[in-house]
Amino acid sequence: MTDFPVEPTILVARIRQLERQHNSFKKYLLKLKHELEELTEKFNNHVEGESGDRLSATPKLDTQTPEFVNRLSDEEFQVERILLLLGFYADEEKIEKPAISAEEFKQRKNQGQKDFSGLNLAGINLTEEWLDVNFSKANLAQSRLSRCLIDSLNLDGANLKGADLSGVTTNHRSRKGYYPATMKEANLENANLNKAQLQCAILAKANLTKATLSEANLWKADLSGANLRGANLTKARLFNTTFGIANLEKANLNQALYNKETLFPPNFDITKTGAYLIAPASSLQKANLVGVILKEINLSGADLQEADLRGASLCGADLRGVDFTKADLRAANFNRADLTGANLTEAKLGGTILLGAKLTGAIMPDGTIHE
Structure with missing residues (x-):
């Protein structure tokens, strides 16, 4: 049994999927059974046609199909078995709640809901929305968040692989009670952050592998321990940015702007990247x-x-x-x-x-x- 709650709609969908898998398995076993029977008949006919004591002593193959074939082909799934399989498949196929539509999200947000942590929002289109919400550990893969206002946005541990965050803006310094966006340990692999305004954003230990950060404003942003391997930082503003022990291997910093307060990883030679010291x-x-x-x-x-x-x-x-x-x-x-x-x-x-x-x-x- 699984140790997490399974909603009825998810359970029904999973049961149907398992039934389809089981039916396919039964068809395969039946086909295998017929092939075994044909092979057995051919072999026995061959044995009967041969003369001599040596071959007559050869035992015939039992035409009875092995017991496990019949047993597997006739076995019926019970509810307990299905629940067991739900747990069995948990490691290889993660069960997620159905994706929330943009309309449903906006309705919930307008009703005052702020906590959307852990939800499946993959592919959602929230272009130009004000996202002062909690998306921590949410699935936002391939989502469209371009030109959103991200004051007080929490994306810690969220999956933003391939998401579009181009042109996101922040105005937290002039808004009382609001704070910078936080994306600690978020997965931003291949994400589009072109011209994103990420002043003071917290991206510590985020995965930004091959992410696009061209012309992004990372003033005072915290990227300590982030993985920026192969990231595009051309013309990015890196004033007072903290990279700590970030991975900048194969990152493109051509024409990026930095100052003497920018903290690059130890032994990283910024002078060889084509970046400009302002x-x-x-x-x-x-x-x-x-x-x-x-x-x-x-x-x-x-x-x-x-x-x-x-x-x-x-x-x-x-x-x-x-x-x-x-x-x-x-x-x-x-x-x-x-x-x-x-x-x-x-x-x-x-x-x-x-x-x-x-x-x-x-x-x-x-x-x-x-x-």
């Missing part, structure tokens, strides 16, 4: 920073010669003494940025926003010095 006096020559958001960042004294910053946002950034020689700054936003003493020689400024920017002593694209 810090004062950093070397970012020819860096591809198209569309990056670096508001109020400190890059004073950095080398950004020939860097591509088209459409980037550097509002309020400290850019004193930065070398932007031949950099592409078209459509970049430098609103309220401090560009005192910056070098903009031959920089491309088409559509660049410099409203409120400090340009004292800056060398302009035409070589003149701004007063």
Whole structure:
């Protein structure tokens, strides 16, 4: 007997499945029985056709089909036997409750239910929902959670294999009583977290094997002990992120952004990954920073010669003494940025926003010095 409750609907479905399996088994045994009988008849006919004492002494095969064949083919399953089989098959076929539909989930949530832990929500479509609920240990494989608000969302131990969490957002810092999303030990293998806003999220010991985290914001996220083997972290924001002893083998960190407060695993050489250190006096020559958001960042004294910053946002950034020689700054936003003493020689400024920017002593694209 199993040690967990079995709902009647699940039991009926399992009984029917076992009956189908049993019927197939009976048909197989009957076929085997007929084949044995045919083989026995052929053998005995062959023996009868042979002459000589040697062959006459050979005993005939008993035409009676072995007892176990008849017994197995005629045996009927009783309820006790079915319940025993439920337990027998538990290890090789996990019994799950029927999947909850999106409509049922929304109805329960609107009625005030917060605890959906352990439920089967595989494949559910909850796009753009506010998910301040408990999904711990729930089955959310292949689910669609894109662009959801995930303040206070609990996904600890949940199965999110192949799930779509692209563009999920968080606003917990401005919401009193809400906290960051937590995904400790969650299975996010092959999950899509492209452009996910995961600031302060807890992903300790999560399985992110081959997950897509490109352009994700992982500011102050906890990824200690996580498995990121083969994960795509291109252009991800890794400021103040903690990786601890995470597995970053074969992970793609090309053009990812990190700072000196980012904690990578011991012996992991971030300088060989193509990631960019965003810090004062950093070397970012020819860096591809198209569309990056670096508001109020400190890059004073950095080398950004020939860097591509088209459409980037550097509002309020400290850019004193930065070398932007031949950099592409078209459509970049430098609103309220401090560009005192910056070098903009031959920089491309088409559509660049410099409203409120400090340009004292800056060398302009035409070589003149701004007063």
